[in-house]
Amino acid sequence: MSNYGEYYRGQYENRLTVAGHSAAEMGYTVTPPTVDDKSFHRRMLSVRTPDATIVLGVRTDNPGADDRTRKALDRVKSSLRMAP
DSSP, X not given: OOOOGGGEEEEEEXXXXXXXXXXXXXXXXXXXXXXXXXXXXXXXXXXXXXXOEEEEEEEOSOGGGXXXXXXXXXXXXXXXXXXX
């Protein structure tokens, strides 16, 4: 089983604020080496709080599910709240 490390492309990182805390959204596309396998996406969100860092990964190996993973991460970003 390969980790496809040499097949990463389209990396991005965005700095933002989530629930009043500094955060970073990161992602990349993985293109498997075989012609039969389609590209898929990985997305991560990291939120730094005074007590800890929250890291959330949203991923799929199904090329057709990319829109759903993007929407799931957007939903987390917009609804995340920190307890007092």
